[in-house]
Amino acid sequence: MDTQTITMREALNQAMREEMERDERVFLIGEEVGEYNGAYKVSQGLLERFGPRRVVDTPIAEASFCGLGVGAAMTGLRPIVEFMSFNFALVAFDQIINNAAKTLYMSGGQFPIPMVMRGPGGPAAQVSAQHSSVLDSMFAYTPGLKVVVPSTAYDAKGLLKSAVRDNNPVIFIENELLYGVSGEVPTAEYTLPIGQAVVRAEGSDVTVIAHSRMNYFIVQALEQFRAEGIQIELIDPRTIKPLDVETLARSVAKTHRAVIVEEGYRFAGVGAQIADDVYSRCFDDLDAPIARVTHTENPLPYAKNLEAASLPGIAQVVEACKAVLYRL
Amino acid sequence: MDTQTITMREALNQAMREEMERDERVFLIGEEVGEYNGAYKVSQGLLERFGPRRVVDTPIAEASFCGLGVGAAMTGLRPIVEFMSFNFALVAFDQIINNAAKTLYMSGGQFPIPMVMRGPGGPAAQVSAQHSSVLDSMFAYTPGLKVVVPSTAYDAKGLLKSAVRDNNPVIFIENELLYGVSGEVPTAEYTLPIGQAVVRAEGSDVTVIAHSRMNYFIVQALEQFRAEGIQIELIDPRTIKPLDVETLARSVAKTHRAVIVEEGYRFAGVGAQIADDVYSRCFDDLDAPIARVTHTENPLPYAKNLEAASLPGIAQVVEACKAVLYRL
Amino acid sequence: MASLVAAPRKKPDAKPDELKTLTAGSLTRRQKQALDELGREKLVEMYRRMFLIRSFEQRCEQMYQQRKIGGFLHLYMGEEALGVGMLSAIQPDDYVVTSYRDHGIALALGLSPNVLMAELFGRVTGVSRGKGGSMHFFSKEKNLLGGHGIVAGQIPIGLGAAFTARYLESERVSLTFLGDGAVQQGTFHESLNMASLWNLPAIFIIENNQYGMGTAINRASAVTDFTLKAQGYNMEGVTVDGMNLLDCYAAMADAVAKRRKHPAPLLIEAKTYRYRGHSISDPATYRKKEEIERYQKVDPIQQVKSLLSELGWLSEADAKQLEKDVRQEVIEAVNFADRSEEPPLAERDLHVLAD
Amino acid sequence: MASLVAAPRKKPDAKPDELKTLTAGSLTRRQKQALDELGREKLVEMYRRMFLIRSFEQRCEQMYQQRKIGGFLHLYMGEEALGVGMLSAIQPDDYVVTSYRDHGIALALGLSPNVLMAELFGRVTGVSRGKGGSMHFFSKEKNLLGGHGIVAGQIPIGLGAAFTARYLESERVSLTFLGDGAVQQGTFHESLNMASLWNLPAIFIIENNQYGMGTAINRASAVTDFTLKAQGYNMEGVTVDGMNLLDCYAAMADAVAKRRKHPAPLLIEAKTYRYRGHSISDPATYRKKEEIERYQKVDPIQQVKSLLSELGWLSEADAKQLEKDVRQEVIEAVNFADRSEEPPLAERDLHVLAD
Numbered sequence A, B: 001m002d003t004q005t006i007t008m009r010e011a012l013n014q015a016m017r018e019e020m021e022r023d024e025r026v027f028l029i030g031e032e033v034g035e036y037n038g039a040y041k042v043s044q045g046l047l048e049r050f051g052p053r054r055v056v057d058t059p060i061a062e063a064s065f066c067g068l069g070v071g072a073a074m075t076g077l078r079p080i081v082e083f084m085s086f087n088f089a090l091v092a093f094d095q096i097i098n099n100a101a102k103t104l105y106m107s108g109g110q111f112p113i114p115m116v117m118r119g120p121g122g123p124a125a126q127v128s129a130q131h132s133s134v135l136d137s138m139f140a141y142t143p144g145l146k147v148v149v150p151s152t153a154y155d156a157k158g159l160l161k162s163a164v165r166d167n168n169p170v171i172f173i174e175n176e177l178l179y180g181v182s183g184e185v186p187t188a189e190y191t192l193p194i195g196q197a198v199v200r201a202e203g204s205d206v207t208v209i210a211h212s213r214m215n216y217f218i219v220q221a222l223e224q225f226r227a228e229g230i231q232i233e234l235i236d237p238r239t240i241k242p243l244d245v246e247t248l249a250r251s252v253a254k255t256h257r258a259v260i261v262e263e264g265y266r267f268a269g270v271g272a273q274i275a276d277d278v279y280s281r282c283f284d285d286l287d288a289p290i291a292r293v294t295h296t297e298n299p300l301p302y303a304k305n306l307e308a309a310s311l312p313g314i315a316q317v318v319e320a321c322k323a324v325l326y327r328l
Numbered sequence C, D: 001m002a003s004l005v006a007a008p009r010k011k012p013d014a015k016p017d018e019l020k021t022l023t024a025g026s027l028t029r030r031q032k033q034a035l036d037e038l039g040r041e042k043l044v045e046m047y048r049r050m051f052l053i054r055s056f057e058q059r060c061e062q063m064y065q066q067r068k069i070g071g072f073l074h075l076y077m078g079e080e081a082l083g084v085g086m087l088s089a090i091q092p093d094d095y096v097v098t099s100y101r102d103h104g105i106a107l108a109l110g111l112s113p114n115v116l117m118a119e120l121f122g123r124v125t126g127v128s129r130g131k132g133g134s135m136h137f138f139s140k141e142k143n144l145l146g147g148h149g150i151v152a153g154q155i156p157i158g159l160g161a162a163f164t165a166r167y168l169e170s171e172r173v174s175l176t177f178l179g180d181g182a183v184q185q186g187t188f189h190e191s192l193n194m195a196s197l198w199n200l201p202a203i204f205i206i207e208n209n210q211y212g213m214g215t216a217i218n219r220a221s222a223v224t225d226f227t228l229k230a231q232g233y234n235m236e237g238v239t240v241d242g243m244n245l246l247d248c249y250a251a252m253a254d255a256v257a258k259r260r261k262h263p264a265p266l267l268i269e270a271k272t273y274r275y276r277g278h279s280i281s282d283p284a285t286y287r288k289k290e291e292i293e294r295y296q297k298v299d300p301i302q303q304v305k306s307l308l309s310e311l312g313w314l315s316e317a318d319a320k321q322l323e324k325d326v327r328q329e330v331i332e333a334v335n336f337a338d339r340s341e342e343p344p345l346a347e348r349d350l351h352v353l354a355d
């Protein structure tokens, strides 16, 4: 299979480009997506290719251009709404939760909302408290939404294409720090099914479940685990909702131990649900309580040292693995 | 101790009245809180008593009057912001999460936000999808917020008074269906500490953890459990954040079984966190996986039968108890 | 200190503007023209729809007392001319979205009372399969995009429909109905700006019934003439008598005529009045009896009825028959709803996600 | 089809309004009066603050390249007259809130460059203890309510401060600075309405630097003259030359003079220009070189400098000395920041909740 090595940024760009070529009803709308080619250049060249009708720069009014997307989807289009970052989706929460997620149901099935809401989520580098929100659990909590969180260029392209073709509102959370990371991607067209986890590394000691950037940095550090004599089985859910509990449970049934790593907060975070599901499915398999590695309980501070101390790092993951292995 | 029998509505009204008498800086702001005496009459008589300076009717603009509260709190006042219902807090989410919850931290401790955001939350009766949101887990997820969810008149009054005196933003979620429920309340002034669970019924078979209306309807049905020969220990967290894990763990250490009931959704709901905490604390005590009884995975429909089928009922709780007791 | 209650520096019209009513003798040029455009048959049909809304909702009140209808119930009574007049001026493929006060809009669009009453009864035969209820009437067939419960939450949806109309190079227009209270919400501002910025065929109709729940407009808005906001969006703004069927029809007819070929937004403020409380559970003690009577004197339905008879377009006898038929139609709707099944429990899990 | 790019029906001023500059000879009546009100000492101090902002931020750029500053960095350069002019007209106990572009506002309020540079370095001696960074300068002492990162998120906070001012029957006013892009956000609309409805002493200042990130105002707003929005809120609206120190000072002096005793809101649009990109990572290729030069010709700092010398209020030598001192002050700030400690790790868990 021919492949190309491209960044996640390019992968996302290709996915949108291909889907817009494929389906005239697909359009991109958001702040700076056009003339500026995207605040993070994810939409590079799309305005030039598709023109201002299908690549629409908006005023700063997330609630209304997100709601515009819902209205457009109800009337036959397939919007891709870009949040310059998901931090700004907070001003659009009502439109996402009350309109995008509930309209199909309230209308008795008459109005599907084929709409992708995408953009970078999570902390970047020292952008401080208001620009580092991790909201994946809030979206995943809400029936009617799908939540996709790719960590590689390959997944990003395949899943974004599927998200655009999905007839439901899909929250597609990218990560600014991963935009520049390169990966192998088929040159031929492909899509990936939403809702399938992937095993990134096989191991027999402990199952480590991590998504988005958390998965990426662990992949980078696999050596360290080996050095510590820990055989981790690293799983990337890739999709938070629907969650591929099967794959997680299968692994835990084998390892009898689990560590869940997330960039978000502990209280009712995504990891709390993953833990709940794993406990229910693998109660008798587990040899130790599940360990969770999360953002500490504080808004993210600006100071570099405090920021680093607030986010999960490889050291904490190794610690957690040792804890569930009773090797402390 | 002299007591009075009053409804939760009156209890909340007394709490606000007493705190406004006590502290000139306390004021109430929201839709219809004044001349209309509150959409649910919780603020009955407060305008008459305190005048339009301290009981302020607003336009329909939750984001800005909630943010007004943050600005007022930063400048020395102690706002009580009423959301006619928490469903409408969704349009104010950015103000709650980015301003109310993070300002103390971002300012390095310079600006505390002594502010209560209160109103009814959760489903009422057939008010359909957009008016039945359960958002407690989203608030509890957010560092910087406290989340209080009273289920009795006694707790409502004592906790609301504490919330008003608290120097932090407190999300105080009432329940429309409980406003009319009466209970014993001391005639003398009292407050209750935020963050303490209470055991509503002692039992040795299974620990049932439920808050707000879920706790209330189980209290009403204790007979049924006895009839089924199940000795439940019913616990009401009363506060979701901070969560009184101690009390929960102590009970589970005794019963070895737990059932968590919540009116919200399953995925990353409050119960997911309670389960995570209980599992971590009581891993070796548990004789069965924790069972959760929740809102089913759908927006709440209008049709009475579908609505009933979507919300936790006593039957499901009994079922869950039997399940963890392996009595099915 | 000076209280914080509303004290607009420019006082809202102290003495209420006197209310006019339709009489064949004193029709304006545009009203006469409207008569020609509509003709007897259509005007009678419009009268029928107004009467249908009234009868339907009177029956709803009964059914609510009988607990056949639950949840919130927001009645349109008093505002019939607005919905019927304006929606009689558009095409079937135009888009319409409104608030929870949607019964009148749905009936004006020609939806059958059967499916609406069934919706209110929570039956699977309802327009939203019983899943939406009073606040959430949706109809793909009529391009009714809902029935929305969050004040002003529907405005961006109307904006989106206008976006589609333009995107598809169609000549459709999008009508967004909203209340005077909804004007104060942020999405109003954001959406009007985008509609104007992009020249979208978006028509925003403020159903100014002068109260947002218990709050009179002058206690909620710093301006009581909402067209003052239009220029802030470089948008045209017009005021229309929402109790007057011909004016409502004419305003919309003129608006769409211009905009089909040359897309542009418009802000219409229609001054109207709701006869009942905000919802059925609101006694509306904040309004004076006299105020309600003032408006009942210019009852939109009576106005049309007397005009029709003045014109000799509808005899007393024919009117009686029409009204009898409509009442029968409503009774039939109740029977239909009664006969209809509740949604099967399996419906609970349907439509959460689309395939 | 017609594209969806901005095509306002009323074209925004095709040819840019020609830019005036201050010269002792051609001062307006109000400008002369401003000189009298201020006097030599204060005007020189204002000049010093403008120059301090410029020097401070030039140094910030270096420090960012040297990675001593991280995260986002939004520079105020070019807008110095706006912040200094307006904030020189208020009292220490008035409230001020602004966006992430807050360096100029903080320095204009008289905060020491030491604590600000320390904040940018993420040190515990910073104005927000290193927890806020460039976008989140807060100062209880100066009543600076932040430094906010969400566009338009600070507007309700300014509204709240005005509410407090009135609640306490004080004569304080509240100043809310926001960008031209923030005007399109819903909270702008909601907050202006409440400020007017309740006659709050809330002054909203639009720092119209003509771009929201890469988007020129005519691509984001259906109107390019924002004062057109004022009447929609029954509010007074004024436009001021944001490059002109005396005009900015005078506009605010007049605004507060009226409002201390008679609370009322005001919308001020100050036309200005940012010399740098939106943030330090923005090359700003969307702007023509000529455009930037046009504004540099009327550089706000140069205007004041030449006025001062024309007036004989500041000799070449004194000016040189002043500038030298300021540069030294900034170097001292860098040293202070460098010498300062990072926050101890325990700070991570402090201030999440108050006692």
Ligand SMILES: Cc1ncc(C[n+]2csc(CCOP(=O)(O)OP(=O)(O)O)c2C)c(N)n1
Pocket (backbone or CB within 6 Å): B031, B060, B062, B084, B088, B091, C099, C101, C149, C150, C151, C178, C179, C180, C181, C182, C183, C207, C209, C211, C212, C213, C278
């Ligand atoms: C965001 C939001 N806030 C509050 C409510 C509660 N509420 C429902 S209708 C209403 C009044 C709306 O008045 P208006 O917009 O004038 O419409 P009308 O009911 O008069 O037709 C309020 C406050 C809501 N549904 N949504």
Ligand SMILES: Cc1ncc(C[n+]2csc(CCOP(=O)(O)OP(=O)(O)O)c2C)c(N)n1
Pocket (backbone or CB within 6 Å): A031, A060, A062, A084, A088, A091, D099, D101, D149, D150, D151, D178, D179, D180, D181, D182, D183, D207, D209, D211, D212, D213, D278
């Ligand atoms: C709600 C929200 N949306 C988007 C952003 C990203 N963003 C930061 S500044 C900015 C432009 C703001 O422009 P303007 O209001 O004119 O202020 P200026 O930067 O020109 O001073 C944008 C889009 C944000 N911070 N908040």
Ligand SMILES: [Mg+2]
Pocket (backbone or CB within 6 Å): C179, C180, C181, C207, C208, C209, C210, C211, C212, C213
């Ligand atoms: Mg109204």
Ligand SMILES: [Mg+2]
Pocket (backbone or CB within 6 Å): D179, D180, D181, D207, D208, D209, D210, D211, D212, D213
């Ligand atoms: Mg700007």
